[in-house]
Amino acid sequence: xxxxxxxxxxxxxxxxxxxxxxxxxxxxxxxxxxxxxxxxxxxxxxxxxxxxxxxxxxxxxxxxxxxxxxxxxxxxxxxxxxxxxxxxxxxxxxxxxxxxxxxxxxxxxxxxxxxxxxxxxxxxxxxxxxxxxxxxxxxxxxxxxxxxxxxxxxxxxxxxxxxxxxxxxxxxxxxxxxxxxxxxxxxxxxxxxxxxxxxxxxxxxxxxxxxxxxxxxxxxxxxxxxxxxxxxxxxxxxxxxxxxxxxxxxxxxxxxxxxxxxxxxxxxxxxxxxxxxxxxxxxxxxxxxxxxxxxxxxxxxxxxxxxxxxxxxxxxxxxxxxxxxxxxxxxxxxxxxxxxxxxxxxxxxxxxxxxxxxxxxxxxxxxxxxxxxxxxxxxxxxxxxxxxxxxxxxxxxxxxxxxxxxxxxxxxxxxxxxxxxxxxxxxxxxxx
Amino acid sequence: xxxxxxxxxxxxxxxxxxxxxxxxxxxxxxxxxxxxxxxxxxxxxxxxxxxxxxxxxxxxxxxxxxxxxxxxxxxxxxxxxxxxxxxxxxxxxxxxxxxxxxxxxxxxxxxxxxxxxxxxxxxxxxxxxxxxxxxxxxxxxxxxxxxxxxxxxxxxxxxxxxxxxxxxxxxxxxxxxxxxxxxxxxxxxxxxxxxxxxxxxxxxxxxxxxxxxxxxxxxxxxxxxxxxxxxxxxxxxxxxxxxxxxxxxxxxxxxxxxxxxxxxxxxxxxxxxxxxxxxxxxxxxxxxxxxxxxxxxxxxxxxxxxxxxxxxxxxxxxxxxxxxxxxxxxxxxxxxxxxxxxxxxxxxxxxxxxxxxxxxxxxxxxxxxxxxxxxxxxxxxxxxxxxxxxxxxxxxxxxxxxxxxxxxxxxxxxxxxxxxxxxxxxxxxxxx
Numbered sequence: 001x002x003x004x005x006x007x008x009x010x011x012x013x014x015x016x017x018x019x020x021x022x023x024x025x026x027x028x029x030x031x032x033x034x035x036x037x038x039x040x041x042x043x044x045x046x047x048x049x050x051x052x053x054x055x056x057x058x059x060x061x062x063x064x065x066x067x068x069x070x071x072x073x074x075x076x077x078x079x080x081x082x083x084x085x086x087x088x089x090x091x092x093x094x095x096x097x098x099x100x101x102x103x104x105x106x107x108x109x110x111x112x113x114x115x116x117x118x119x120x121x122x123x124x125x126x127x128x129x130x131x132x133x134x135x136x137x138x139x140x141x142x143x144x145x146x147x148x149x150x151x152x153x154x155x156x157x158x159x160x161x162x163x164x165x166x167x168x169x170x171x172x173x174x175x176x177x178x179x180x181x182x183x184x185x186x187x188x189x190x191x192x193x194x195x196x197x198x199x200x201x202x203x204x205x206x207x208x209x210x211x212x213x214x215x216x217x218x219x220x221x222x223x224x225x226x227x228x229x230x231x232x233x234x235x236x237x238x239x240x241x242x243x244x245x246x247x248x249x250x251x252x253x254x255x256x257x258x259x260x261x262x263x264x265x266x267x268x269x270x271x272x273x274x275x276x277x278x279x280x281x282x283x284x285x286x287x288x289x290x291x292x293x294x295x296x297x298x299x300x301x302x303x304x305x306x307x308x309x310x311x312x313x314x315x316x317x318x319x320x321x322x323x324x325x326x327x328x329x330x331x332x333x334x335x336x337x338x339x340x341x342x343x344x345x346x347x348x349x350x351x352x353x354x355x356x357x358x359x360x361x362x363x364x365x366x367x368x369x370x371x372x373x374x375x376x377x378x379x380x381x382x383x384x385x386x387x388x389x390x391x392x393x394x395x396x397x398x399x400x401x402x403x404x405x406x407x408x409x410x411x412x413x414x415x416x417x418x419x420x421x422x423x424x425x426x427x428x429x430x431x432x
Numbered sequence: 433x434x435x436x437x438x439x440x441x442x443x444x445x446x447x448x449x450x451x452x453x454x455x456x457x458x459x460x461x462x463x464x465x466x467x468x469x470x471x472x473x474x475x476x477x478x479x480x481x482x483x484x485x486x487x488x489x490x491x492x493x494x495x496x497x498x499x500x501x502x503x504x505x506x507x508x509x510x511x512x513x514x515x516x517x518x519x520x521x522x523x524x525x526x527x528x529x530x531x532x533x534x535x536x537x538x539x540x541x542x543x544x545x546x547x548x549x550x551x552x553x554x555x556x557x558x559x560x561x562x563x564x565x566x567x568x569x570x571x572x573x574x575x576x577x578x579x580x581x582x583x584x585x586x587x588x589x590x591x592x593x594x595x596x597x598x599x600x601x602x603x604x605x606x607x608x609x610x611x612x613x614x615x616x617x618x619x620x621x622x623x624x625x626x627x628x629x630x631x632x633x634x635x636x637x638x639x640x641x642x643x644x645x646x647x648x649x650x651x652x653x654x655x656x657x658x659x660x661x662x663x664x665x666x667x668x669x670x671x672x673x674x675x676x677x678x679x680x681x682x683x684x685x686x687x688x689x690x691x692x693x694x695x696x697x698x699x700x701x702x703x704x705x706x707x708x709x710x711x712x713x714x715x716x717x718x719x720x721x722x723x724x725x726x727x728x729x730x731x732x733x734x735x736x737x738x739x740x741x742x743x744x745x746x747x748x749x750x751x752x753x754x755x756x757x758x759x760x761x762x763x764x765x766x767x768x769x770x771x772x773x774x775x776x777x778x779x780x781x782x783x784x785x786x787x788x789x790x791x792x793x794x795x796x797x798x799x800x801x802x803x804x805x806x807x808x809x810x811x812x813x814x815x816x817x818x819x820x821x822x823x824x825x826x827x828x829x830x831x832x833x834x835x836x837x838x839x840x841x842x843x844x845x846x847x848x849x850x851x852x853x854x855x856x857x858x859x860x861x862x863x864x
Contacts, residue, residue: 022580022723032647032767033579129577135724137569137577144576145561145569147465148454148744215464274730277709282726291454291741292567294714295731298706299724309723312580326758335464 003036005319008067008098010044010089011080015103015130017054018308019077019315030312034319042067044080044089068092075318077311078102087111094118094126099327101314103130103307109204109220112211116332125327127314132205133158135306136299137313138285142212143330149289151213154252155428158205160281160301161189161196162228162248166236166266167279170245173233188281198227199248199264206250209285210262214254216338218262224343226265235353235423238394242351242379244268244427245276259339261346268351268427344403349378349427351396352405354412355420358384358391362417366393369415373408375400390419396427435468437751440499440530442476442521443512447535447562449486450740451509451747462744466751474499476512476521500524507750509743510534519543526550526558531759533746535562535739541636541652544643548764557759559746564637565590567738568731569745570717574644575762581721583645586684587860590637592713592733593621593628594660594680598668598698599711602677605665620713630659631680631696638682641717642694646686648770650694656775658697667785667855670826674783674811676700676859677708691771693778700783700859776835781810781859783828784837786844787852790816790823794849798825801847805840807832822851828859 007023009016023030023040031037042059044067045052052060059066067073068089076093078100080086087107090100091114100119102108107115108131119126129139133156142151157163161183168179180197183189195201203223210218228248239246247269252262269276274296278284283301288294300306321327356362363382370377380395397405405424412418439455441448455462455472463469474491476499477484484492491498499505500521508525510532512518519539522532523546532551534540539547540563551558561571565588574583589595593615600611612629615621627633635655642650660680671678679701684694701708706728710716715733720726732738753759788794795814802809812827829837837856844850 018723025722026580026582029582029647030580033765035763136727137573140577141569141573144749145572145745146741147748148458148462148741150458150461215461274709277706289741290457291450291737291744293732293735293738295568295729297727297729299727303725305723306725309578309580309721312723313577316579317576320761324758324761326756326761329752329756329758331467333465 003323005034005036005038005075005322006041006073007038007075007077007315008042008044008070008073009040010067010076010078012043012045012052012055013079014304015307015311016079018304019079019311020054022305022308022312030316034316034323036319036323038315038319041073042070064089064092068096068098073098074322075099075101075315077315078104079311081106083107083110090115091118094122094124097122097124099125099318099322101127101311101318103128103311105131105204105208109207112208113217113332113334120328120331123327125318125321127318129314130307130310132208133283133285133297134299134301134303135309136283136285136297136301137310138209138297139212141297143333146287146289146292146295149291151287151289152254153288154209154213154285155275156205156209156250156285157247157275157278157283158250158285158301159196159202159248160283161193163278163283164188164281166228166231166246166248169231169233170236175233176229176231197229199225202248202250202264206252206262206264209250210252210260211334213252213287214260214338215333216260216336217334218260218340222262222340224263228266230423231266232423235425238351238353239268242268242396243271245271246425247275254338258341258345261341263346266425268425270428273428344401346402347399348402349397349399349429350405351394351425351427353422354393354418355422356391356393357417357419358389359417362391363393365415365417366395366412369411370395370397370408373411374404375408392422399429435755437466437468437470437507437754438473438505439470439747440474440476440502440505440508441472442499442508442510442518444475444477444484444487445511446736447739447743448511450736451511451743452486454737454740454744462748466748466755468751468755470747470751473505474502496521496524500528500530505530506754507531507533507747509747510536511743513538515539515542522547523550526554526556529554529556531557531750531754533559533743533750535560535743537563537636537640541639544640545649545764545766552760552763555759557750557753559750561746562739562742564640565715565717565729565731566733566735567741568715568717568729568733569742570641570729571644573729575765578719578721578724578727581723583719583721584686585720586641586645586717587707588637588641588682588717589679589707589710589715590682590717590733591628591634591680592715593625595710595715596620596713598660598663598678598680601663601665602668607665608661608663629661631657634680634682634696638684638694638696641682642684642692643766645684645719646692646770647765648692648768649766650692650772654694654772656695660698662855663698664855667857670783670785671700674700674828675703677703678857679707686770690773690777693773695778698857700857702860705860776833778834779831780834781829781831781861782837783826783857783859785854786825786850787854788823788825789849789851790821791849794823795825797847797849798827798844801843802827802829802840805843806836807840824854831861
């Protein structure tokens with residue numbers, strides 16, 4: 001008789017419904033690929049009274065014990081989101097010998113190591129492909145396909161909301177508030193958009209990606225974060241004229257000199273960079289390794305079915321392990337303890353936009369101020385922009401330490417001819 | 433004591449040297465990731481007399497038995513290329529209980545099923561990530577990360593030589609012979625460039641990709657192939673003006689109506705398509721699945737270290753199986769026998785460029801001829817192009833069967849006003 005792998009599902013929201021749909025619509029394919037049937041048995045829901053026609057035929061419960069203590073269930077799939085009780089339930093499931101699949105970036109970013117330790121202790125699998133990049137395969141590539149490499153850089157567009165907003169601002173010249181309203185109307189942004197626009201969502205994913213890429217534990221608190229709320233149509237236009245596009249990136253770098261440097265912030269990205277063409281709600285993760293060179297993984301970073309694609313792939317992977325009577329082929333990969341590079345030591349080129357008095361000699365004064373602070377300039381332009389008695393100066397610096405650019409900005413702030421520092425955005429240098 | 437996995441390498445050419453280099457430069461990382469040491473033991477070379485300083489410390493042999501009959505060797509890595517004796521050696525290795533890793537697209541495209549059967553019979557792994565797309569992870573994503581999907585379409589830029597040539601023709605307006613010479617000078621194209629420019633290399637990869645994506649056996653003979661030798665700067669300029677770029681694509685489609693349709697040919701690709709931005713020697717594979725939607729995998733499709741990245745990833749994967757005392761978690765995935773769509777039944781839009789007499793009424797005659805053959809037109813333009821008494825007509829058709837476009841071309845050929853059918857290229861329709 002064909003083996004049956006039974007699944008308990010925690011949460012039947014957007015992604016949970018997608019998982020049920022994928023398991024149903026591709027049932028025959030999945031059975032062939034696993035060599036066993038995957039059967040959803042029980043679903044944990046918050047409110048048993050709510051009508052859920054799509055859950056007909058499955059056992060519904062509001063008691064976690066009905067799943068973790070059910071000896072028939074082999075795999076627990078956590079799609080509730082948030083730290084607690086999701087974390088607690090996953091640990092319980094592992095204690096009861098069940099492999100766990102999750103899409104929960106909060107838990108993985110903060111307690112990944114603990115989850116792996118528990119999985120190892122109880123001889124089960126712990127998988128989380130859907131926690132970063134929605135449907136895009138990136139966790140498995142990092143843990144498996146790119147293992148021949150020392151990875152030196154990982155850069156991702158990992159938040160669809162902000163990428164949609166920046167794309168719209170670029171295509172239509174609209175301003176931030178306008179595109180935010182539009183994104184909210186389309187359901188791409190939440191009523192309280194902070195987690196997206198302030199970069200926190202991307203920061204969690206950055207922590208997960210950097211931990212995997214660099215084999216050292218990076219937590220949310222280690223990621224320096226800056227969102228997109230200060231980006232204006234003017235910045236985007238300057239970027240275009242200078243040959244860049246503006247993207248919110250999760251950036252991780254690892255070098256012998258600086259250690260591991262992980263941040264989320266807007267970036268001027270050269271328009272030839274593979275990530276520059278990633279538009280709308282799409283996500284992509286770019287990786288540089290010492291053997292593979294450059295690689296990029298592109299796809300839909302959110303949505304019910306794309307995310308379910310990643311969750312079900314993990315369920316299939318776990319099921320193959322069960323069928324082959326193995327587990328934990330790929331363990332926690334944080335076997336190093338690398339130095340984390342403090343923000344002050346990080347190096348970048350910068351775009352600096354200033355509002356200045358429109359007088360002869362101002363550009364010279366500004367350039368000298370940068371030079372005095374040890375910041376060398378790649379280019380500097382002055383434009384009128386129809387502001388009476390004022391001009392704008394846009395400078396692009398060469399790569400400098402964060403501390404140096406801060407010193408330069410301090411200096412500029414104190415100058416009588418400088419009326420406002422309008423924006424400061426990192427510039428990703430061209431590929432060699 | 434730490435376990436040691438011993439490797440026998442067949443072939444020490446470009447990729448083989450890359451594998452040795454990667455195993456050495458990332459030794460510590462790889463040991464951590466596997467939980468065992470991977471040690472290259474023996475290398476099969478053609479000529480023992482040749483000096484090879486990079487092989488110092490390894491056993492060299494010109495006798496395959498020294499590897500396949502060596503009980504210490506766990507994994508045989510085949511990087512000789514070509515059908516025989518590569519195939520024979522791999523089968524021998526499996527018969528002796530060794531897992532096999534290969535980059536050999538010829539053997540996988542033609543004998544993949546046989547290789548899997550032998551692997552299954554002898555309880556070993558058979559892996560071939562490097563056979564398509566060089567360093568780009570695409571085989572493992574298809575066999576593992578995208579398994580929750582029914583894949584309906586796979587399109588790839590899988591030949592770096594032709595992509596480099598088409599990119600140069602697009603960027604510099606150079607003609608085919610000129611860029612071929614340049615590509616040969618740079619080592620991107622071989623002295624006899626036929627396998628690349630005529631599409632055969634891409635066709636082998638198309639067969640492998642389609643077999644994996646659609647779970648049915650597709651062999652080289654099932655792939656209809658057309659190369660890039662007829663592409664002119666004029667075609668590329670028309671493409672640009674109409675919003676397309678010209679790419680050589682490996683295309684696989686699977687639909688209930690038509691079955692599985694696999695081809696290699698130049699395509700007018702909408703410039704917004706993710707593959708349109710893949711330039712130079714880079715490769716990328718675009719996949720559409722019924723859960724994930726669109727996904728794309730991008731990277732270096734050739735070269736010593738990138739290809740070695742994929743080979744060593746497979747060695748690591750096999751080694752993890754050995755460490756965990758399992759094998760064959762992922763078997764041959766050709767469990768279906770789908771209908772292959774004959775070329776005549778395939779459907780595409782087409783770009784048709786004609787040289788015609790420059791007389792009033794010609795455009796009408798041409799349009800009528802298309803219509804009579806049942807081919808409906810999306811657009812048709814007539815240009816002078818400085819040819820005395822002649823004009824060019826460029827028509828873009830709606831999607832039609834291959835048989836219908838052939839009928840229309842037959843009709844056009846017979847018309848007195850048509851002096852030459854200058855080119856016919858498929859047009860990939862815009863994404864919905």
